[in-house]
Amino acid sequence: MAHRIQGVLSPVVTPFKRDLSPDPERYLRHCKWLLAHGCSGLAVFGTNSEANSLSVDERMLLLEALVQGGVPASKLMPGTGMCALTDTVRLTAHAVKLGCAGVLMLPPFYYKGVSDEGLYRSFAEVIERVGDARLQLYLYHIPPVAQVPISLALIGRLLKAYPGAVAGIKDSSGDWNNTKAVLDAYANSDFDVFAGSEVFLLDTMRAGGKGCITATGNVNPGPIHRVYENWQKPEADALQAGISATRAILQKYPMISALKAVVGHWGRDPDWATVRPPLVELTAGEQRSLVAELTAAGFDMPDLAAPAS
Amino acid sequence: MAHRIQGVLSPVVTPFKRDLSPDPERYLRHCKWLLAHGCSGLAVFGTNSEANSLSVDERMLLLEALVQGGVPASKLMPGTGMCALTDTVRLTAHAVKLGCAGVLMLPPFYYKGVSDEGLYRSFAEVIERVGDARLQLYLYHIPPVAQVPISLALIGRLLKAYPGAVAGIKDSSGDWNNTKAVLDAYANSDFDVFAGSEVFLLDTMRAGGKGCITATGNVNPGPIHRVYENWQKPEADALQAGISATRAILQKYPMISALKAVVGHWGRDPDWATVRPPLVELTAGEQRSLVAELTAAGFDMPDLAAPAS
Numbered sequence: 001m002a003h004r005i006q007g008v009l010s011p012v013v014t015p016f017k018r019d020l021s022p023d024p025e026r027y028l029r030h031c032k033w034l035l036a037h038g039c040s041g042l043a044v045f046g047t048n049s050e051a052n053s054l055s056v057d058e059r060m061l062l063l064e065a066l067v068q069g070g071v072p073a074s075k076l077m078p079g080t081g082m083c084a085l086t087d088t089v090r091l092t093a094h095a096v097k098l099g100c101a102g103v104l105m106l107p108p109f110y111y112k113g114v115s116d117e118g119l120y121r122s123f124a125e126v127i128e129r130v131g132d133a134r135l136q137l138y139l140y141h142i143p144p145v146a147q148v149p150i151s152l153a154l155i156g157r158l159l160k161a162y163p164g165a166v167a168g169i170k171d172s173s174g175d176w177n178n179t180k181a182v183l184d185a186y187a188n189s190d191f192d193v194f195a196g197s198e199v200f201l202l203d204t205m206r207a208g209g210k211g212c213i214t215a216t217g218n219v220n221p222g223p224i225h226r227v228y229e230n231w232q233k234p235e236a237d238a239l240q241a242g243i244s245a246t247r248a249i250l251q252k253y254p255m256i257s258a259l260k261a262v263v264g265h266w267g268r269d270p271d272w273a274t275v276r277p278p279l280v281e282l283t284a285g286e287q288r289s290l291v292a293e294l295t296a297a298g299f300d301m302p303d304l305a306a307p308a309s
Numbered sequence: 310m311a312h313r314i315q316g317v318l319s320p321v322v323t324p325f326k327r328d329l330s331p332d333p334e335r336y337l338r339h340c341k342w343l344l345a346h347g348c349s350g351l352a353v354f355g356t357n358s359e360a361n362s363l364s365v366d367e368r369m370l371l372l373e374a375l376v377q378g379g380v381p382a383s384k385l386m387p388g389t390g391m392c393a394l395t396d397t398v399r400l401t402a403h404a405v406k407l408g409c410a411g412v413l414m415l416p417p418f419y420y421k422g423v424s425d426e427g428l429y430r431s432f433a434e435v436i437e438r439v440g441d442a443r444l445q446l447y448l449y450h451i452p453p454v455a456q457v458p459i460s461l462a463l464i465g466r467l468l469k470a471y472p473g474a475v476a477g478i479k480d481s482s483g484d485w486n487n488t489k490a491v492l493d494a495y496a497n498s499d500f501d502v503f504a505g506s507e508v509f510l511l512d513t514m515r516a517g518g519k520g521c522i523t524a525t526g527n528v529n530p531g532p533i534h535r536v537y538e539n540w541q542k543p544e545a546d547a548l549q550a551g552i553s554a555t556r557a558i559l560q561k562y563p564m565i566s567a568l569k570a571v572v573g574h575w576g577r578d579p580d581w582a583t584v585r586p587p588l589v590e591l592t593a594g595e596q597r598s599l600v601a602e603l604t605a606a607g608f609d610m611p612d613l614a615a616p617a618s
Contacts, residue, residue: 020394020434052392052419055399056364083361083392085329085585090364108587109419110361112454118587125329125586145421147456148587276394277434278417278427278457 004136004167004192005077005101006210008201008225010039010217011046013259014054014062016274022058024065026272030218030263031071033304038225039217042071043104045079047145047172048215048256053276056087060094073099077213081106081140085122089129092137102136102167104213109146116154123158127165135165142172142196149173152185159189170213172196176203183207198224199247202240205231215255216247219262219301249293253286254279261287262294266301313445313476313501314386314410315519317510317534319348319526320355322568323363323371325583331367333374335581339527339572340380342613347534348526351380352413352479354388356454357524357565362585365396369403382408386522390415390449394431398438401446411445411476413522418455425463432467436474444474451481451505458482461494468498479522481505485512492516507533508556511549514540524564525556528571528610558602562595563588570596571603575610 012034015026031042044066045051045059054062059078067073080091080103088105095103105126107119127135139158141150150169158166168191171179179200183193187208195204195212201224204212211228220243227239250258257275261282264272273281282290321343324335340351353375354360354368363371368387376382389400389412397414404412414435416428436444448467452458459478467475477500480488488509492502496517504513504521510533513521520537529552536548559567566584570591573581582590591599 047419053394053417055393055395058393058395084364084367085362086364086367108362110356110454111587112456114587115589118589121586121589145419147421277430278420278423280424280427280430 005041005075006192007040007228008038008211008217008221009041009043009077009194009213010034010221011043011048011079011213011215013218013256013263014049014051015272016276018271018274020274020276022054022062024062026269027062028066028069028071031066034218034221035071035075037302038221040211040225041075041077041101043077043079043170043213046104046213047142048218048259049079050256050276050279051079053279056082056091059091063095063098067098074101076100077102077104077138079104079106079140081108083108083110085125088126092126092135093130093132096130096132096135102138104138104140104170106140106142106146107148107150109148112147114148116151116157119148119150119154120157124161127162133164136167137165138167138192138194139169140172141169144172144174152181155182155186155191159186159191163190166191168192168194168210170194170196176200179204179209180207183209197247198227198243201227201243202231202236215259216250218259219250219266220246220299222302246294246297246299249290249297253282253290257282258290261290262301263304265291267304314350314384315501316349316537317347317520317526317530318350318352318386318503318522319343319530320352320357320388320522320524322527322565322572323358323360324581325585327580327583329583329585331363331371333371335578336371337375337378337380340375343527343530344380344384346611347530349520349534350384350386350410352386352388352522355413355522356451356481357527357568358388359565359585359588360388362588365391365400368400372404372407376407383410385409386411386413386447388413388415388449390417392417392419394434397435401435401444402439402441405439405441405444411447413447413449413479415449415451415455416457416459418457421456423457425460425466428457428459428463429466433470436471442473445476446474447476447501447503448478449481450478453481453483461490464491464495464500468495468500472499475500477501477503477519479503479505485509488513488518489516492518506556507536507552510536510552511540511545524568525559527568528559528575529555529608531611555603555606555608558599558606562591562599566591567599570599571610572613574600576613
């Protein structure tokens with residue numbers, strides 16, 4: 001499985017026009033910037049992409065726009081997990097057909113307190129219905145938002161039943177003990193573990209993981225990538241401290257709106273700030289203080305204001 | 310607003326064929342049985358309908374099947390609140406065009422900890438985009454599942470901005486203090502409050518509410534309706550005690566699977582038990598003990614096994 005995607009992936013923020021429709025042009029530009037500046041892959045349609053504020057058709061159109069616009073499908077790991085089985089199957093089959101490297105799959109997240117048996121059936125049904133040997137499924141564990149966790153036992157059962165399809169996990173629990181437990185149990189089973197935040201990137205690499213899929217990859221991909229490529233070198237801890245410090249600044253604000261404000265500021269394109277309800281953009285004051293703090297810390301997004309192609 | 314729907318509404322359970330596709334024929338039959346046996350309306354596509362396991366297209370086809378099959382649209386209050394703004398608008402506009410009495414709208418429920426401002430914008434945007442004076446919007450407050458509450462302040466702001474469209478609320482918080490606070494604040498503002506469980510039906514009627522929208526309305530509509538029509542009579546408390554006792558039995562089991570098992574048993578149609586993942590059906594043992602307990606308590610679903618039309 002040497003061809004599997006590894007390194008730093010960004011859950012790409014989704015630009016909206018003023019009428020709240022998705023903006024494929026700004027989207028393509030940002031995706032190309034990310035790939036040119038440290039991201040080895042794009043986890044489009046993640047939590048930080050406002051993916052769950054998009055319809056199935058909106059996601060499919062955006063994904064096609066990326067591939068047609070020259071983003072290699074081999075770099076793409078779109079989020080395809082929806083509440084409805086039929087939606088998840090439709091999105092997943094579409095991504096596989098386009099040749100995407102993998103899909104990042106939320107569990108169905110409306111019903112709470114569901115059993116591992118029910119979640120197993122959900123994932124199994126999707127794999128069976130998609131029925132394509134190219135499917136590389138990454139489980140998306142994000143209990144603070146989805147409120148539906150993916151347990152160690154569930155991972156084991158899925159890996160045993162579908163060893164070719166179940167490729168890895170993004171752990172966005174924010175709990176290093178959980179990431180460590182997954183790594184200890186399955187890192188030697190052809191199962192690729194990605195930290196859900198760059199704060200855990202170095203620890204994840206040292207414990208046998210494959211990288212991180214992180215919100216701030218949208219704005220700070222270069223420095224995060226340097227931790228990834230130098231994790232075995234003496235300077236790794238200092239590099240890690242640097243990216244954790246940048247994240248600490250961003251985390252003081254609502255993350256998605258903050259990321260969009262930063263892209264808008266460094267790209268000199270303030271319309272980037274637009275979010276879909278139920279999110280709200282940063283206030284002018286919040287944006288000013290965020291930019292001031294980042295600037296004081298030496299943060300930059302090189303080449304962003306110039307067209308990427 | 311005398312024409313507004315009142316009384317006992319059932320969030321109709323959605324039957325699936327063995328291949329997990331929705332079954333319009335069983336669905337129509339159950340809807341007609343409910344209307345003939347105590348329900349004054351049908352809150353199709355509620356939580357207990359596994360609505361969030363259905364795609365937008367699946368919901369639209371089922372709704373059309375009901376109306377074409379002879380269920381009056383004036384009895385229908387479909388759930389139309391999705392995570393994605395565009396999906397909610399599409400479903401809501403479709404329901405209004407079909408002439409539905411109202412829609413029951415979840416807030417967008419993926420992102421947690423969102424602000425009242427963001428939720429206000431969500432509902433406002435839907436109302437504006439649907440742009441139809443016939444829209445009667447019922448807010449769906451179900452924090453134990455959606456994890457996104459609808460605050461008193463948000464209700465007030467929406468009522469002020471859209472007094473003709475914002476028609477009421479279903480309170481499924483399970484917290485009588487919250488229902489009472491909503492009733493005290495808005496029951497005199499042309500705002501219809503429905504309890505989310507028949508356990509609170511009598512209290513809700515006495516405090517100025519308009520009825521209940523309750524899971525167990527699927528199996529026990531007659532006795533629940535008798536509480537509704539007799540709430541001012543001396544026997545009301547005894548009637549309430551009876552329906553609360555029936556609910557207590559059902560609540561020992563996972564509710565949706567239990568309702569389907571009961572419909573399947575009393576309708577002599579065991580295929581009704583099928584649920585979509587992530588839910589799982591009751592075990593044979595659970596089903597036996599549930600049926601035994603209900604039977605011992607004198608429970609019945611009259612005329613269910615005979616065709617309704």
